[in-house]
Amino acid sequence: xxxxxxxxxxxxxxxxxxxxxxxxxxxxxxVHWYRQKHGEAPVFLMILLKGxxxxxxxxxxxxxxxxKQQSSLYLTASQLSYSGxxxxxxxxxxxxxxxxxxxxxxxxxKP
Amino acid sequence: NAGVTQxxxxxxxxxxxxxxxxxAQDMNHEYMYWYRQDPGMGLRLIHYSVGEGTTAKGExxxxxxxxxxxxxxxxxxxxxxxxxxxxxxxxxxxxATAGVGDTQYFGPGTRLTVL
Numbered sequence: 001x002x003x004x005x006x007x008x009x010x011x012x013x014x015x016x017x018x019x020x021x022x023x024x025x026x027x028x029x030x031v032h033w034y035r036q037k038h039g040e041a042p043v044f045l046m047i048l049l050k051g052x053x054x055x056x057x058x059x060x061x062x063x064x065x066x067x068k069q070q071s072s073l074y075l076t077a078s079q080l081s082y083s084g085x086x087x088x089x090x091x092x093x094x095x096x097x098x099x100x101x102x103x104x105x106x107x108x109x110k111p
Numbered sequence: 112n113a114g115v116t117q118x119x120x121x122x123x124x125x126x127x128x129x130x131x132x133x134x135a136q137d138m139n140h141e142y143m144y145w146y147r148q149d150p151g152m153g154l155r156l157i158h159y160s161v162g163e164g165t166t167a168k169g170e171x172x173x174x175x176x177x178x179x180x181x182x183x184x185x186x187x188x189x190x191x192x193x194x195x196x197x198x199x200x201x202x203x204x205x206x207a208t209a210g211v212g213d214t215q216y217f218g219p220g221t222r223l224t225v226l
Contacts, residue, residue: 001170002153002170030213032213032215034215040219041201041217041218041219041220042154042201042217043217044214044215044216047213047214087153087154089154089215096161096167097142097159097161097205097207098156098159098167098169099144099156099159099205099215100156100170101146101153101154101155101156102153103151103152103153104153104154
C-alpha cells in the first residue's frame with residue numbers, strides 16, 4: 001500500500017536537473033509532495049489532484065498521471081537549498097483522509 | 112498562530128514504562144495524524160483522526176493508542192514501551208477541504224529513546 005519512490009538517492013551538481021518518481025498500486029485521489037531537511041520536520045511543497053494536472057513551485061514542478069497511478073517531481077536548475085529528502089504522500093481514491101508516504105528520495109546538490 | 116506543536120521534544124524511557132505524547136494545533140483542522148520515522152523507513156502512519164472523537168488505525172498501530180477528545184489535540188500513548196519504539200514521532204494536521212487548499216502541516220517532532 002505504501003507508494004514506491006525512485007530513485008532512492010540522487011547526487012547533483014548545482015544547475016543540473018532531477019526527476020523523482022512516485023508510484024502506487026492503488027487508485028489515487030491526490031498526491032502530496034514534501035521536502036525534509038536533516039533534523040527538521042517535513043515541509044509541504046504541493047498537492048496534485050486526479051485529473052493529470054501539473055503544478056509548479058519556483059523551479060520545482062510535478063505531474064500526476066491518474067491512470068498510471070504515478071506522480072513525478074521535477075527539479076530544474078537545482079540549487080544547494082534543494083538538498084534534502086523528498087517524500088510523496090498518497091491519498092486513496094475514496095479520500096478517507098488517510099495519507100501514506102513513500103520511503104523517500106535523498107537529494108544532494110553539490111557546488 | 113503556533114501551527115502544530117508537540118510535547119515533549121525529547122524523552123528517554125525504560126522498557127515497560129508508559130508515556131503520552133501531546134500534539135496540539137491551532138488551525139481548526141479536522142484531520143490529525145501520528146507518524147513515526149526511522150532511518151531508511153520514511154514516515155509510517157501509526158493512527159489518524161478525521162474529526163473530534165474519532166480515531167482510526169494506520170499502517171503500524173500495534174503498541175500505541177490514541178485519543179482525540181478535543182478537536183485541537185491528538186494524544187499518542189505508549190502503554191508499555193519497547194526498544195523497537197525508539198524513533199522520531201511526528202504529528203501532523205490537515206484541512207478537510209479536498210482540493211487545492213489541501214495541505215498537511217507537521218509538528219517539530221519528538222525524539223523518543225527506549226532503553
